[in-house]
Amino acid sequence: xxxxxxxxxxxxxxxxRFPAGFLWGAATSAYQVEGAAAExxxxxxIWDTFCRVPGxxxxxxxxxxxxxxxxxxxxxxRLMAELGLTAYRFSVSWPxxxxxxxxxxxxxxxxxxxxxxxxxxxxxxTPVATLYHWDLPEELEAAGGWPERATAERFxxxxxxxxxxxxxxxxxxxxxxxxxxxxxxxxxxxxxxPGRTDPVAALRAAHHxxxxxxxxxxxxxxxxxxxxxxxxxxxxxxxxxxxxSAPDRDAAxxxxxxxxxxxxxxxxxxxxxxxxxxxxxxLTDWSFVRPGDPATVHQPLDWLGVNYYTPTVVSATTEGTxxxxxxxxxxxxxxxWPGADRVGFHRAPGDVTAMDWAVDPSGLHELxxxxxxxxxxxxxxxxxxGAAYEDEVGAxxxxxxxxxxAYVRAHLAAVHRAVTDGADVRGYFLWSLLDNFExxxxxxxxxxxxxxxxxxxARTPKSSAHWYGRVARSGELLPLDxx
Ligand code: IFM
Numbered sequence: 001x002x003x004x005x006x007x008x009x010x011x012x013x014x015x016x017r018f019p020a021g022f023l024w025g026a027a028t029s030a031y032q033v034e035g036a037a038a039e040x041x042x043x044x045x046i047w048d049t050f051c052r053v054p055g056x057x058x059x060x061x062x063x064x065x066x067x068x069x070x071x072x073x074x075x076x077x078r079l080m081a082e083l084g085l086t087a088y089r090f091s092v093s094w095p096x097x098x099x100x101x102x103x104x105x106x107x108x109x110x111x112x113x114x115x116x117x118x119x120x121x122x123x124x125x126t127p128v129a130t131l132y133h134w135d136l137p138e139e140l141e142a143a144g145g146w147p148e149r150a151t152a153e154r155f156x157x158x159x160x161x162x163x164x165x166x167x168x169x170x171x172x173x174x175x176x177x178x179x180x181x182x183x184x185x186x187x188x189x190x191x192x193x194p195g196r197t198d199p200v201a202a203l204r205a206a207h208h209x210x211x212x213x214x215x216x217x218x219x220x221x222x223x224x225x226x227x228x229x230x231x232x233x234x235x236x237x238x239x240x241x242x243x244x245s246a247p248d249r250d251a252a253x254x255x256x257x258x259x260x261x262x263x264x265x266x267x268x269x270x271x272x273x274x275x276x277x278x279x280x281x282x283l284t285d286w287s288f289v290r291p292g293d294p295a296t297v298h299q300p301l302d303w304l305g306v307n308y309y310t311p312t313v314v315s316a317t318t319e320g321t322x323x324x325x326x327x328x329x330x331x332x333x334x335x336x337w338p339g340a341d342r343v344g345f346h347r348a349p350g351d352v353t354a355m356d357w358a359v360d361p362s363g364l365h366e367l368x369x370x371x372x373x374x375x376x377x378x379x380x381x382x383x384x385x386g387a388a389y390e391d392e393v394g395a396x397x398x399x400x401x402x403x404x405x406a407y408v409r410a411h412l413a414a415v416h417r418a419v420t421d422g423a424d425v426r427g428y429f430l431w432s433l434l435d436n437f438e439x440x441x442x443x444x445x446x447x448x449x450x451x452x453x454x455x456x457x458a459r460t461p462k463s464s465a466h467w468y469g470r471v472a473r474s475g476e477l478l479p480l481d482x483x
Pocket of ligand 1: 029032178307384431438439447
């Protein structure tokens with residue numbers, strides 16, 4: 001057949017296509033969406049307690065009801081199926097399936113996750129379960145929390161209970177979500193539950209989260225059928241020095257050490273980085289790391305989850321920087337960066353989301369290609385990426401959110417570029433399926449593909465959800481609506 005435009009100097013570029021089998025998902029976490037906080041035997045987690053401390057959470061809001069996903073999960077699965085999503089990443093609530101964190105499992109709690117997995121499988125959606133997304137049973141915090149070794153041991157027992165009960169249905173597992181936040185925002189800056197501000201406790205917590213991960217991987221391998229795919233999801237920081245000066249580059253090295261390599265080192269390489277131990281030597285001798293721990297933490301993994309929102313720009317001094325930028329999560333006056341507390345944080349250039357986070361997809365490309373180079377052979381998935389915007393419901397009841405669709409498209413383009421550059425990326429999970437409880441910000445920040453009415457909890461897919469669904473169905477990076 002003759003070329004219809006033999007002289008066209010700009011033939012249309014091919015629409016980028018993602019690899020076959022790529023998982024197109026959305027993510028949530030138990031405390032942020034489930035509600036039903038006191039139902040079916042669930043006991044309080046550290047977030048139930050933290051929300052009740054005056055001044056900790058926007059307007060004293062709680063996850064008591066959240067989006068009521070516990071009761072509405074069937075509708076939510078139907079919504080995902082109608083949109084065309086192929087995977088759902090959710091977390092299991094520890095205090096729901098093992099009330100108080102120790103003792104026997106709650107059959108009613110476990111049954112919820114079995115029903116949820118069945119509903120997903122029936123709808124042709126792949127379930128991806130995370131065991132810990134920050135809701136430590138309150139009784140374990142009362143016994144010392146993550147700074148204590150026993151918490152890692154309880155976590156492995158809980159992992160075994162869940163694996164045995166749900167492992168016949170769920171094949172993809174993640175031990176911890178963003179352990180950096182659990183350790184350093186929970187025990188360092190105190191802007192997250194349990195709200196402690198002790199740098200040594202934060203470092204101890206980081207180690208016991210690492211240990212809990214390693215013990216949980218061992219427990220899951222024993223409990224799950226062969227072929228289960230195990231991972232961890234890290235909020236890796238794409239760290240950039242503000243200037244090329246040696247002090248700013250050293251600031252970037254410090255943040256990379258206590259932000260990224262504190263987990264990547266032991267989990268994927270079997271040792272804590274020497275520079276991290278040196279940076280924190282004035283605080284601790286790390287004697288809480290027992291002989292044998294590094295080997296326990298260093299378990300073979302089947303994939304690595306990368307969570308990314310915005311780059312981390314740092315300088316050697318805090319002069320001229322806002323204290324709230326210290327943690328990127330707002331409001332903290334105490335540094336969440338032990339051994340790097342003189343480092344200054346800056347907003348990257350460009351547009352910002354409602355979180356005041358700069359939109360810069362190049363950080364995601366950098367992280368994915370960096371992980372692919374550093375850990376060849378380890379498949380990757382983007383386990384969280386997304387944006388909060390001030391969405392408004394139109395007079396016709398529709399929610400038009402072109403900014404979110406543009407954010408997601410730009411980040412998917414970065415993922416596609418990383419794949420072209422050799423990174424083995426197997427899936428993308430948009431944060432979040434639903435507008436939900438955004439931790440210390442309460443319900444003020446909306447990350448959802450689906451709008452949730454704060455009074456009625458009615459769900460309305462936003463325009464970005466319809467576009468993302470078409471991308472999921474086609475496997476192609478389609479143009480934005482109206483583009
Ligand atoms: O809502 C959180 C999620 O729980 C963990 N990662 C970042 C999201 C947006 O702040």
